[in-house]
Amino acid sequence: MAPTRSRVTREHLLIAAERLFLTDGPDAVSVRAICTEAGVNPAAVHYHFGSKDDLVAALLEDRLAPLWADALGGSNLADRTITDLIDLVVDPLVRLRADPVGHLHLQLLARFVDAHPDAAWTRRWFRLDDWVDLLSPLVPGLDTRAARRRWALAFTLILHRFGGTGTLSDEAIAALRGFVVAGLGAPVVSKELS
Numbered sequence: 001m002a003p004t005r006s007r008v009t010r011e012h013l014l015i016a017a018e019r020l021f022l023t024d025g026p027d028a029v030s031v032r033a034i035c036t037e038a039g040v041n042p043a044a045v046h047y048h049f050g051s052k053d054d055l056v057a058a059l060l061e062d063r064l065a066p067l068w069a070d071a072l073g074g075s076n077l078a079d080r081t082i083t084d085l086i087d088l089v090v091d092p093l094v095r096l097r098a099d100p101v102g103h104l105h106l107q108l109l110a111r112f113v114d115a116h117p118d119a120a121w122t123r124r125w126f127r128l129d130d131w132v133d134l135l136s137p138l139v140p141g142l143d144t145r146a147a148r149r150r151w152a153l154a155f156t157l158i159l160h161r162f163g164g165t166g167t168l169s170d171e172a173i174a175a176l177r178g179f180v181v182a183g184l185g186a187p188v189v190s191k192e193l194s
Contacts, residue, residue: 010048012038014059022104026056026111053116060109061123067092068125082138082185085131086154086177093162094173103163110163113155128152141188154180 003011016037020029031045031052038044049055068088080088096102112119121127132147139147161168161176 006048009038009040009044012040013044013048013055014062017055017059018063018101018104021108022101026108031055053112053119056108056112057116057119057121060105060112061121061126063105064092064096064109065123065125067096080134082135083177083181085134086181086184089155089158090162090173090177093158097162097168106159106163107165108163110159113159117152128155131155135184139185139188146188150184154184 013034017029017034020033020037032042034052034055035042035044041047045052045055049058093106096106125131128148128151131151132144135147135151136142136144142150158176158180161172
């Protein structure tokens with residue numbers, strides 16, 4: 001079945017935005033520039049995505065979701081440890097960081113999550129609640145709100161480290177993994193539940 005014209009236009013917009021973000025940086029790229037680069041009507045971004053921010057979220061989900069789909073979608077995650085969950089998050093980021101386009105995606109993701117902590121992600125593994133549901137049973141006494149705060153901190157730290165511009169050695173990645181695992185799995189303290 002051939003893709004619809006709407007799907008083709010949407011993909012052209014994603015490709016154009018990605019290309020412009022790579023060369024000029026996301027802050028310097030306007031919606032009009034994306035539409036011009038894609039060769040579409042100036043209102044196309046708003047029609048297909050709603051806003052530039054929604055386009056960025058769609059681009060990130062489209063390009064990054066496949067990295068986690070196999071590892072997170074097919075296996076029984078209820079049997080995983082916190083270390084397993086962090087490995088599932090971090091391993092694809094290690095591969096991404098080594099690729100210039102992948103590193104751009106990580107930088108965009110880190111900046112976007114910072115600026116839009118409550119973004120309405122549409123793909124399963126981008127939503128914090130899915131991760132909260134995996135963590136809560138692994139830490140005795142951890143309620144949903146506390147698990148959400150822990151994951152928010154963990155993802156912020158992970159994304160800042162992988163989306164940054166400095167080098168990230170194997171030792172630094174190992175330390176990051178250990179630190180995040182310890183933070184997610186720490187015993188619950190009474191103040192955390194308030």
